[in-house]
Amino acid sequence: MKRYVSLEEISDGKLYKAKDLARADCLGCKGCSQCCRGMGESIVLDPLDVFRLTTGLGRDLQSMLSEGSVEWNVVDGLVLPNLKMTGAEEKCSFLDENGRCAVHDFRPGICRLFPLGRYYGEQEFWYILQTGECNHSRAKIQIGKWLDTPDLPRYEAFVWEWHCLLTQARKLQEENQEDEFSKNLNLFLLKTFYMKNYRRDDFYGQFRERISVYREIVPPEEDSLQRY
Numbered sequence: 001m002k003r004y005v006s007l008e009e010i011s012d013g014k015l016y017k018a019k020d021l022a023r024a025d026c027l028g029c030k031g032c033s034q035c036c037r038g039m040g041e042s043i044v045l046d047p048l049d050v051f052r053l054t055t056g057l058g059r060d061l062q063s064m065l066s067e068g069s070v071e072w073n074v075v076d077g078l079v080l081p082n083l084k085m086t087g088a089e090e091k092c093s094f095l096d097e098n099g100r101c102a103v104h105d106f107r108p109g110i111c112r113l114f115p116l117g118r119y120y121g122e123q124e125f126w127y128i129l130q131t132g133e134c135n136h137s138r139a140k141i142q143i144g145k146w147l148d149t150p151d152l153p154r155y156e157a158f159v160w161e162w163h164c165l166l167t168q169a170r171k172l173q174e175e176n177q178e179d180e181f182s183k184n185l186n187l188f189l190l191k192t193f194y195m196k197n198y199r200r201d202d203f204y205g206q207f208r209e210r211i212s213v214y215r216e217i218v219p220p221e222e223d224s225l226q227r228y
C-alpha cells in the first residue's frame with residue numbers, strides 16, 4: 001500500500017538492509033496485540049502469505065473469504081486480499097483470547113515485518129523503522145532475524161519481483177483504461193497468483209511457474225529485475 005509521506009514523518013529516517021540492526025524486537029509483545037487490531041485494510045496479503053495461510057490451515061483462500069478472515073479490497077487501483085478486522089474491537093480473526101496470534105508459524109509477511117516497513121526505490125528496496133506504530137520498549141535485532149523467514153535472499157527476490165509486477169499492472173491499467181485486456185488484467189493476476197491453490201511444497205518454485213504463465217501474457221518491463 002503506497003503512502004505519500006516523507007520518510008522522516010513515519011520513520012527514524014534511516015534505510016536498512018536485512019543485515020542491519022534496528023530497534024524492532026518488541027521482546028515477545030507480552031499479549032499486547034495492538035497491531036492485530038484496528039489495522040483497517042492495511043495487512044495486504046501477497047502470494048507467499050496465501051501459500052503460508054492456506055497450507056498452514058489446510059484451507060483454500062475461498063473458504064477464508066467465506067468465513068470472513070480475509071476480504072478483497074482495492075489497493076492503489078488493484079483488487080487484492082487483506083486480513084479482515086472483525087467485531088466491535090476491529091481485531092484480526094486469528095488473534096486468540098490470550099491476545100496471541102493463533103497462526104504465528106504461518107503469519108503474513110506484514111505481521112513478521114512490523115514495526116518495520118518497506119521503502120521501495122527504483123532498483124531495490126530497504127527496510128524502515130516506523131516510529132508511530134509500536135510504542136512498547138524494543139531491543140535492537142538484526143532485521144533478517146526479526147523477519148523470521150527462511151531463505152532470505154529468495155524471499156527478498158520474491159518481494160522485489162512481486163512489487164515490480166504490481167507496479168507494472170497498475171501502470172498498464174492506468175494507461176489503457178479502455179483496453180479490454182487491461183480491464184481483465186487484475187482478474188488474470190488474481191486467478192494466476194491467488195485463486196489457484198498452492199501445493200505444500202516449495203513456494204518459490206510454484207511462484208516461478210506462475211510467473212512464467214503470467215509473463216507469457218504480460219512481459220516484464222526492461223530493467224525491473226536488475227537488482228536482485
Ligand code: SF4
Nearest residue numbers: 026029032033035134
Ligand atoms: S504493537 Fe508492538 S508490542 Fe504490541 S503486538 Fe505489535 S509489535 Fe508487539
Ligand code: SF4
Nearest residue numbers: 036092094095101111
Ligand atoms: S495474523 Fe496474527 S500477527 Fe497478523 S494481525 Fe492476525 S493475529 Fe496479528
